[in-house]
Amino acid sequence: MRHIAIIGSGPAGYYTAEACQKQFGDEVRIDIIDRLPVPFGLIRTGVAPDHQSIKGVSRRYETTALTDNVRFVGNVTLGKDASIEELLGLYDAVVLATGAPNDRPLEIPGADLPGVTGSAAFVGWYNGHPDHAALAPALTGGAVVIGNGNVALDVARVLAKTEAEFQGSDIVNHALDALRGATVPAITILGRRGPHQIAMTPKELGELGELERATPVVDAADLPSVDDDATLDPGQRKSVTHLRNFAANPGDKPIRIVFDFFAMPVRIEGDGKVERVVVERTALGPDGSAHGTGETYAIPASLVVSCIGYRTPPIPGIPYDDKAGRFANEEGRIMPGLYAVGWARRGPTGTIGTNRPDGFAIAEKIAEDIGAGSGKAGRPGLDTLLASRGVEVVTFRDWQQIDTAEIAAARAGSPREKFVHVDAMLGARIP
Numbered sequence: 187m188r189h190i191a192i193i194g195s196g197p198a199g200y201y202t203a204e205a206c207q208k209q210f211g212d213e214v215r216i217d218i219i220d221r222l223p224v225p226f227g228l229i230r231t232g233v234a235p236d237h238q239s240i241k242g243v244s245r246r247y248e249t250t251a252l253t254d255n256v257r258f259v260g261n262v263t264l265g266k267d268a269s270i271e272e273l274l275g276l277y278d279a280v281v282l283a284t285g286a287p288n289d290r291p292l293e294i295p296g297a298d299l300p301g302v303t304g305s306a307a308f309v310g311w312y313n314g315h316p317d318h319a320a321l322a323p324a325l326t327g328g329a330v331v332i333g334n335g336n337v338a339l340d341v342a343r344v345l346a347k348t349e350a351e352f353q354g355s356d357i358v359n360h361a362l363d364a365l366r367g368a369t370v371p372a373i374t375i376l377g378r379r380g381p382h383q384i385a386m387t388p389k390e391l392g393e394l395g396e397l398e399r400a401t402p403v404v405d406a407a408d409l410p411s412v413d414d415d416a417t418l419d420p421g422q423r424k425s426v427t428h429l430r431n432f433a434a435n436p437g438d439k440p441i442r443i444v445f446d447f448f449a450m451p452v453r454i455e456g457d458g459k460v461e462r463v464v465v466e467r468t469a470l471g472p473d474g475s476a477h478g479t480g481e482t483y484a485i486p487a488s489l490v491v492s493c494i495g496y497r498t499p500p501i502p503g504i505p506y507d508d509k510a511g512r513f514a515n516e517e518g519r520i521m522p523g524l525y526a527v528g529w530a531r532r533g534p535t536g537t538i539g540t541n542r543p544d545g546f547a548i549a550e551k552i553a554e555d556i557g558a559g560s561g562k563a564g565r566p567g568l569d570t571l572l573a574s575r576g577v578e579v580v581t582f583r584d585w586q587q588i589d590t591a592e593i594a595a596a597r598a599g600s601p602r603e604k605f606v607h608v609d610a611m612l613g614a615r616i617p
């Protein structure tokens with residue numbers, strides 16, 4: 187028998203479990219450990235609440251979760267309830283699928299002013315992550331969103347939508363209430379490079395053109411010649427075509443979502459809270475990187491959301507690639523018995539589906555490395571350890587009770603109303 191622990195129950199964790207199941211059949215026992223009492227990681231608290239079709243993939247993870255040889259071990263925190271060393275002693279393989287929940291820091295003066303927030307906190311706030319439920323962002327003035335990736339699009343779209351446009355979403359009530367009272371007249375999306383360098387995908391960018399009360403604004407002067415679009419890959423070309431359409435069809439809806447390209451934030455100013463972002467105009471060097479031109483201007487803002495990427499939190503004693511913000515690894519192998527998958531392995535790139543081949547690749551490596559297993563204690567060993575520490579483990583059956591309670595509490599038209607506090611999640615279990 188092989189014993190495998192996967193830390194993190196997001197897409198990377200569940201795809202790895204599915205792959206290990208396919209690889210080893212009944213000759214494996216897999217424990218998926220998560221610090222929250224609820225599974226699915228980024229599907230629950232990262233994917234935008236109005237992108238329910240993407241969230242539907244959790245049904246696939248549920249199929250994996252409900253098989254006998256896979257177990258969800260929720261409410262267990264690595265480093266507090268059990269150490270990596272202890273898990274390595276109990277399991278033939280320990281797989282870190284811990285994602286990248288920390289923001290890449292915005293290293294400019296004023297980044298610590300109240301009103302400046304990273305996307306992890308802002309996205310966690312509207313998605314009901316217990317760590318960020320208390321955020322209370324300022325929604326009564328201009329908003330500046332830094333970054334030209336899909337997270338910047340999610341944040342801008344959520345800020346711009348009307349209550350009716352959240353129909354069918356699982357945005358949490360505290361965020362919906364705050365957004366209902368919001369008066370954000372302009373949302374500026376800052377890109378330090380240009381339209382050809384955006385990391386926004388076409389479907390997500392196209393959504394900005396269909397909002398009820400907000401209109402995307404692109405300055406045609408920022409767009410390269412149409413002929414140059416031929417150098418782009420097809421997806422990027424579609425995205426740039428959206429930008430061209432936005433530039434050609436300026437709408438007159440009340441909220442403006444302004445794409446400010448070649449614009450690098452250099453400092454954030456304000457008296458005790460953010461009031462403006464000072465931006466420097468950029469030009470691109472021959473290698474495509476942005477450099478400041480010396481020309482600066484200020485954008486008034488009461489909210490700044492930095493969407494410039496994420497980092498995996500390091501674990502003391504585990505090799506870490508500080509530059510890349512993820513565990514140091516060779517194709518997922520960190521050290522004997524220890525592996526990384528998903529964003530913890532490759533950094534915060536790709537879609538949910540990218541994690542599937544990642545999971546299958548690591549299952550093959552584990553198979554090469556651990557043979558038929560080495561008689562470790564596995565599950566019963568973990569149970570004994572956690573019981574000795576009085577840890578209250580949440581099972582998948584418990585999660586199903588929490589799930590049922592969330593579905594029952596949903597406002598009309600919404601799939602669920604999430605519990606946003608761990609105690610409330612634990613309290614929803616039926617004794």
Ligand code: NAP
Nearest residue numbers: 333334335336337338378379385390493494495534535536
């Ligand atoms: P991302 O795609 O890596 O984009 C980060 C953006 O931040 C880039 O435009 C980057 O510009 C910019 N940036 C980085 N450092 C900066 C700085 N110091 N100052 C100003 N700008 C800076 O990251 P993301 O948007 O967080 O997305 C993470 C991953 O999740 C991506 O793979 C994304 O596609 C995926 N995602 C997908 C969806 C979806 O499919 N619906 C939704 C959300 C997220 P440079 O290019 O100049 O470095």
